Amino acid sequence: MKKINYNNGRRLESLKEKATQIRIQTIKMIYGAQSGHPGGSLAIVDILVLLFYKIMRRKPHNPTWPDRDRFVLSKGHSCPPIYAILADQGYFSESELWHLREEGYILQGHPDMRKIPGIDMTTGSLGQGISAGIGMALNAKIDCKKYRTFVIIGDGECQEGQIWEAAMAASHFRLDNLVVILDYNGLQVDGSTKEILSIDPILDKWKAFNWEVYVVNGHDFVELEKAFTKCIGGQSSLPKIIIAKTIKGKGVSFMENKVVWHSNLISPNEFKKAMSDLES
């Protein structure tokens, strides 16, 4: 097992390098599987790298450590980068990455907590992840545990009613140990969120539901880390949300900000171009 320094040793450059590595592996996985969601996966890589390599306290050799920080990918279709991170940290063999979505192998199309070490909750049907996170955060309150719970949601996902049920409950129950990150990339499947079903003014909505709201550039490690520090260290009894402005498809020039790259198949030429973008 690799020895992971997951406390404050990571310098900015090494986080950026790690993010590039994860993006490369994500594209390789989705291309190899000829199935998956490249756009939304690339959008959240920087957030994931910061969380898994710097912020969260977890033990790859003990994936069910009861005091670990919990993580829920509510927008479960963007799981390939998580799988790449978990493999890199030693939760399972890297060889599994090249069998994404393949019958008989562990890496399912959406996160599966039974099959995949390191996944804290099965997700895939949108709108449910914050609620699951609330359950984990409530357990911490009942048992006086200090672990934090992190949930990533999508902006299209904010159209699901259950998101708002969870928003009400988290502030009602004063879950100051819950941090949600909104991958605010402006796009969904049938078009932009503005065209399909506008979720704006999104900041005002979360404030109205009694959450503490931060807005950052979702690809800027410095801004992200400042926001996380405030979320984790603060005195307020409110749950926190970081609205991370991201670019869907970030890192691959022809995918950036394009609706079609939600789940488009990657051709051999496109794969070459993507690798060339990422490796330069």
Next chain:
Amino acid sequence: MTNEKEKSIREGYGEELLELGKKYENIVVLDADLSISTQTYKFRDFFPHRFFDLGCAEQNEMSIAAGLASTGKVVFASTFCVFASMRALDQIRNMIAYPQLNVKIAASNAGISIGKDGVTHQAIEDIAIMRSIPNITVISPADAEEARTLVRLSYQYSGPVYIRLGRIPWPIVSNKKDECQIGRGVVLRKGQDVSIFATGHLVFEALEAANSLHKEGLEASVINIHTIKPIDESLIINFAKKTHAIVTAEEHNIIGGLGSAVAEVLVENYPVPMKRIGIKDVFAESGDGKILMKKYHIVAKNIMEAARKVIDEK
């Protein structure tokens, strides 16, 4: 006409839940603004720090149950059968059943006997729905005492359970001397002419039917199927072989519930004449629960008619 010995099945749940709560600290109870109806208020009043009312938000409730169960808690999540089985079904299927999390969905107000609230609150399809989802054990106690035992057994059983609880006061039919095991039917009466497999409130109606048939010289076996899934296949086949005539009885649509479950077993193993007593694929209406049961043909008289028919078909 109230009988002092009558007690609602949901009351059995509420009482046992409190007792379990006193013994086991890892139990957490959730409700969705129906705590008085579902009887979780008994647990709530004793253990407020382990009880969470999510208000009118059943989908949130069930996903929270999953999150809590993922940390090692044993969760009892309550609401009405209609809301558990339909409004929050996606959440139950994807976050509880699929990952096999330890959540007991204890839903009250089963069937049409709930009465005056009417169709939107009368669950006649919940057994069919829950049966069709892998990894969910489906339990339907016949009375308040059996409910207590089955709730206790559900706590000890690891994995998702759906427990269907009646609302109105109802006679006790189970016998403390009989062994109660999840997955095993209970033989309440033996007779060679016809076998009546019943569940929930209709176990009582089946016993009434059997007593009346006896006066006509017909002897019925009565079997309480409190676990619809996994169903006691060998017991069903056994009684099919003994009596060659089957009637099923449930406070549920004749489509998809106990009747269908029994038919599935018989058709593949020992087909015999069979009739299903249940709601005939219609929505009922508002009214007194017991009057509705008569009007929609799910009382002893209907079981008797069905029994005579299948006996004739032998």
